[in-house]
Each structure stands twice: as C-alpha cells, then as structure tokens.
Amino acid sequence: MARLPIAYNNGYHSTTNSAIPQEAIDELFDYMRLFDMSEERDHQKLQPHVVSERVMNSFVSTSGHRADGIVRYLHDRDIRQQQQQQDSSTTDGGVDTVQLTIETLQYISYSKDRRLKTGAWPKLKSVVNHLKLYLYHPCLDDIERYLTKSFRLYKRPIGPKDKFYTMSVEKQAEYVDLLRSIFEHAFPDYFPEFKPYGSLVIGLGFSTSHLKINIEMSDVDLSRLYNRENDAALNDQDEPHSFVTMKPYLESLQATKVRYDIGTGSVQFKLNGVRIEYNFNKEIYTRPYDMIAEYFKLDDRVLPFMRTLKRFFRVNLRDMGLRFYAFQVMALSYLVSLDPPVLPNLQNLFVYDPADLCQSEDCNSKKCFWDTAIYRNRRVGVAGCYHDCVILDRTQRKTEHEVDFNSTTQQHYWNSANTSPLDELVLDFFCYWGYQFDYSARAIAVQKGGSTKIKQEFANDSLVIEDPFMSGVNLGADLTSIGLFVMTLQCAFTKMHGSLETEDIMQRLSPMTRKPKVPEDYVSLPHQKQETKEIKTLLFLDLPEIAEDEREIKCHCKKLCESFSSLGTPIQLIDYDYNVKLITFYNENPVTVDVPSRYVMDNEEVHIVELLESVKDPERLFEPVEVN
Numbered sequence: 001m002a003r004l005p006i007a008y009n010n011g012y013h014s015t016t017n018s019a020i021p022q023e024a025i026d027e028l029f030d031y032m033r034l035f036d037m038s039e040e041r042d043h044q045k046l047q048p049h050v051v052s053e054r055v056m057n058s059f060v061s062t063s064g065h066r067a068d069g070i071v072r073y074l075h076d077r078d079i080r081q082q083q084q085q086q087d088s089s090t091t092d093g094g095v096d097t098v099q100l101t102i103e104t105l106q107y108i109s110y111s112k113d114r115r116l117k118t119g120a121w122p123k124l125k126s127v128v129n130h131l132k133l134y135l136y137h138p139c140l141d142d143i144e145r146y147l148t149k150s151f152r153l154y155k156r157p158i159g160p161k162d163k164f165y166t167m168s169v170e171k172q173a174e175y176v177d178l179l180r181s182i183f184e185h186a187f188p189d190y191f192p193e194f195k196p197y198g199s200l201v202i203g204l205g206f207s208t209s210h211l212k213i214n215i216e217m218s219d220v221d222l223s224r225l226y227n228r229e230n231d232a233a234l235n236d237q238d239e240p241h242s243f244v245t246m247k248p249y250l251e252s253l254q255a256t257k258v259r260y261d262i263g264t265g266s267v268q269f270k271l272n273g274v275r276i277e278y279n280f281n282k283e284i285y286t287r288p289y290d291m292i293a294e295y296f297k298l299d300d301r302v303l304p305f306m307r308t309l310k311r312f313f314r315v316n317l318r319d320m321g322l323r324f325y326a327f328q329v330m331a332l333s334y335l336v337s338l339d340p341p342v343l344p345n346l347q348n349l350f351v352y353d354p355a356d357l358c359q360s361e362d363c364n365s366k367k368c369f370w371d372t373a374i375y376r377n378r379r380v381g382v383a384g385c386y387h388d389c390v391i392l393d394r395t396q397r398k399t400e401h402e403v404d405f406n407s408t409t410q411q412h413y414w415n416s417a418n419t420s421p422l423d424e425l426v427l428d429f430f431c432y433w434g435y436q437f438d439y440s441a442r443a444i445a446v447q448k449g450g451s452t453k454i455k456q457e458f459a460n461d462s463l464v465i466e467d468p469f470m471s472g473v474n475l476g477a478d479l480t481s482i483g484l485f486v487m488t489l490q491c492a493f494t495k496m497h498g499s500l501e502t503e504d505i506m507q508r509l510s511p512m513t514r515k516p517k518v519p520e521d522y523v524s525l526p527h528q529k530q531e532t533k534e535i536k537t538l539l540f541l542d543l544p545e546i547a548e549d550e551r552e553i554k555c556h557c558k559k560l561c562e563s564f565s566s567l568g569t570p571i572q573l574i575d576y577d578y579n580v581k582l583i584t585f586y587n588e589n590p591v592t593v594d595v596p597s598r599y600v601m602d603n604e605e606v607h608i609v610e611l612l613e614s615v616k617d618p619e620r621l622f623e624p625v626e627v628n
Helices: 022-034 053-057 066-085 106-110 115-119 140-147 169-186 217-225 243-252 284-297 302-316 322-335 420-438 482-496 557-563
Strands: 038-040 049-052 100-104 132-136 193-197 211-216 254-261 265-269 274-280 370-375 378-383 391-392 402-405 409-416 442-445 450-453 537-542 568-577 580-586 598-601 604-614
Touching: 022 049, 022 066, 022 132, 049 053, 053 066, 053 132, 053 211, 066 100, 100 106, 100 274, 106 115, 106 132, 140 322, 169 193, 169 211, 169 243, 193 284, 211 284, 243 265, 243 391, 254 322, 254 580, 284 302, 284 322, 284 370, 284 391, 302 482, 322 420, 322 442, 322 450, 370 537, 378 537, 378 604, 557 568, 557 580
Parallel strands: 211 274, 391 409
Antiparallel strands: 049 132, 100 132, 193 211, 254 265, 265 274, 370 378, 402 409, 442 450, 537 580, 537 604, 568 580, 598 604
C-alpha cells in the first residue's frame, strides 16, 4: 500500500464533510476489481487493483455517488485516522500506520516505481505515459468482505476490539530491533537470533495482541535449559532467559505490565505503546505460523473462516484450558479432511510417494527439519517439515484431492474442487466437531489428513489434538471439560442452523440452547474415509552415539527395523547422520500400530516422529532395502 503523504498531492481537495455510505464505497471497490487492467497478478501478494481515469469517470453508485467524490471522502477519512493514531497515547503496536486506500499517479511514474520491480505492484500492459491511473489497495478486511458478499458475516459494525490487524514487515523489523537493542545492552556477550511470529504476523491479531518474538540461543546456552527440575526463568540469575534479572531491567526502561507466563514460558511487557512477548529457544513455535500463512495463500476462504472461529473462540472457549492454536489445528484438520478438501495436506503432499519428494529445489520440505525442543520442561522430538512450493492458480483445472503440476510455470498449484461457500463451511465445522467426531477413539491430526487413532500415551486425555510438528505433544491435554466443549460447539451449530447469522455465535452461548442431535433436514459435507495406509515413515532422533572408529562396522538400523517389524518391511533408509535416521516401512496388509513418541535403546531415550503415511503406487515396485 502507498504511505499516506504529508500533503495530498493527487489534485483533490475536500469539498464536503458528509458521510458516504459504506455500500457505495464497496461498490467502487468491486467496480475497480472488475475493470482491473493488470496483465499479470501474483495471487500470493496483496497487490493493488489498477483502473484508468476514463473507467473511473464512468462510475456511479446505486446511491448516486461518483468515483471522485468517494476518493475525496476516503482521503479525508485516512487523514483523520492517521491523526487519531498519532494523538492517541494508547495506540497499540499491532496497528499499522494508516495508508492510502486509493492513490493516483501517471503511468510513467507507475512504470518506474520500485514496487513494480519488487512485485508489490502488478504488471500492466503498455499504455501512453500520461495516462492517469487509480490504484485501489485492498486490505485483508476488504478481501474478507468481497469473498463473503452472499454471506454477511456481521450485520452490525465491528468494534475496535473485534477487528483484526496485520503488522507490516517494516513494523515487525522495528520492534525486533527494539528488543535486540535491549538484550545487546544488557548482555553484550550473547549473540542470539530474533524472529517475529504469531497472530499479528499472519493477520489474526486483535488490537490487544502481542507481537511474539523467539530468541534463539546457541546450542551451548540452549543445553542449560534442558531437563530442569525447576523453571530456569524464575531461578537463574544474570542470564538472558532469567525473568528475575530482566523484569527490573525492563521496568527501568519504563516498560509496563511486565509478567512471566508459566504456561508458555514467555515474558510479556508493553513499551512505547507496543505489546511484546518473547521466549527462548522455541524456533519450532514459529513454524506452525509459517505453515498456517502458507495455507492462507491456497484458498481465499481460509482466512475469513479462521477469523470467524477466533471471534467465536474468544467469547466461548478461551476459559476452557484450550489455546486458540489448538483450535486452529482443528480448523485445518477439518478443511484437509473434506471430500474434496478445501486445502491439501502440506505435510504429506504426495500421498503416492513414500519420501514425499518435491520437484521444487527451493521448497521448505528439502531443508533440514529435525531437532529436539523443550516442551513443558521435557525434551521432545521435532520434525518441522512442510511444503511451501504450492501456489493458488485459478486459471488451471480444479484439483480434486492432490496438487497438480503446471509444466509451463514449473510450479505445483492448488485450485480446490470444493466450492462450498464460507457460511456452509462454518456451519458444518460446528456440526462435524459437535456431533460427528468420535473423541473417545480418534485424535485430531492435520498432518495425518485430519484424524488418526489415539495413541496409548494419550489414553487418559479426553481431547487429543496432536501437535503438527512436535511428537508426543497433545494440544488438548489441558481441556477442563470435554462435555462442555462439545456442547458449546453443538450450541453454535444450533444457533447458526437455519439463519446462517454468525453474529449469534459471537456472544456467550448457553449449552442449554443446543439440540441433542443434528436436525434431519441437515445434510453435512462429506469427509474422506480415514484408512490405514500401507506405507509409514518414521524419523528417529538422538540415537545412542557410536564411537568414531566403529561407525564403519556398527549401525542402529538393524535393531530399529527389528523393533518396529510390525510396521512391515523397510523399503527406504536414509542415514542423515549417525544419530538421526529415517526409515520407511511397507506392509502389504496394513494394520494400525501404536508408534510411541519415545523409545529406549541401550539405556538412552530415542525420540520418534511419524512423518508420512502413504499408499502403494501401482506403477512403482517397492523393493526391500538391505539392512546391516
């Protein structure tokens, strides 16, 4: 978007203070979408829509408002919003500087602008240099409205507390630099890496949200936080991770609301109007947000779908011991399990390839992805692998269940064959999780296509939501009442059924208003059948060390294959290094086997991460590998 200039230099001057109805503004936005003269658009970027002056002069809304008057009105509104931000002493750091909604410039200036070269602006066909252009910069809220015109998410205006914000990359960098400078001054001998993540980064942040920042220390510093009987943040002194040390230091810098969250192991504070939350050595926590952002790019319904669920969650589920991240995993599991799915499974993209190999050289799935992480004061195995090589391409044929490959662009693309409108997806989401899902036998697992059999290690948990990346972690373990949780989802379905008004579920719901079963006239959306796959791939981490002079003659592979022989015959073995191995098993007659997240070998704990579940490709012959 264009930054708001100090002086308005587009040739307009305010001539009226009368309000223009939002309906007229929306009509102009849709008109500019319709007559967009862009030659090439990047659907993974929020590019402006470009319209010529002649086309703009032909616009008249149903209420009689012309384009020039609406542009003047939007300019004045942008000015007022910027002034209100600057004058307010309580402005939250999550809200970006106000920017022009519609700007104008000559084609020759457009063609030389750096934003065209960087891809922030779309390419145009060659026209005369003096042609005047209008650029409409849509925000995420505009897109949500455009995609849901037939389904009015909210009939009443949304208040500031319920609006969503996306922090710009520039703002993120500014606040990261602020935190970095604090730690460089307090601990000049440490050189950690900083990475922003969280709801504000991906468009799901409220005005009260914190910008989350992970501080990744060196391996030496990281090792001191493992397997501690007490909380290092509350017991260590004069260390970067020590809250005891950092709290008075932050307060000396005029930071307010400094607190430590024991549940997340993070420090929260507010400084210069900015809410910041930081934690240490949890790089794996940033990966789910990166993956969710990739999912947002693959279907226009996913972001407004997730926003609707977050508004519902904040009012009705937040006090049940469940974090919204767990609810997001439920949402993604629902979308990938539909038949046909709204989204592909980015953690198991090629279901007929036991290695899930990607043709894209730069795909995230080809980078080193294994590690261990601290979760609730214990070490767990991690495999943060997912594909980021898929694009949304509406020009190609519909994709039924798997991504397709465009030989012209040499890219994998997705164009979902599922055409269910947003209102139907929201309603069916509550029906599926409220009435149809068997929580006593199935675990929610997006990485396994939606759900899987509950593992023995989670047998005592009433709600099992497997973390997409961390093995042996149940995101639903702290739920206070599965009965109340399910009844609340049933109540949301009951409220929406027949009226499709989501405002009804944005208020506190009473479980007493729910229907005990799904009405006979309701037809739920179909889901793919969850079948036991023939091929299973496991990643083994932290295998016992082998002496360097014995590495040529000794290996753990044979013992691992024997220990997990119930999974079938090994058909692939990748030796990443001497204590990290990947083994793929094939079983012609697949059976459900409970794979533990931890396994003891030679009196040492080995971490196991289930990566992929595949089916046999009839065109490929899987040969057993020789294991020594």
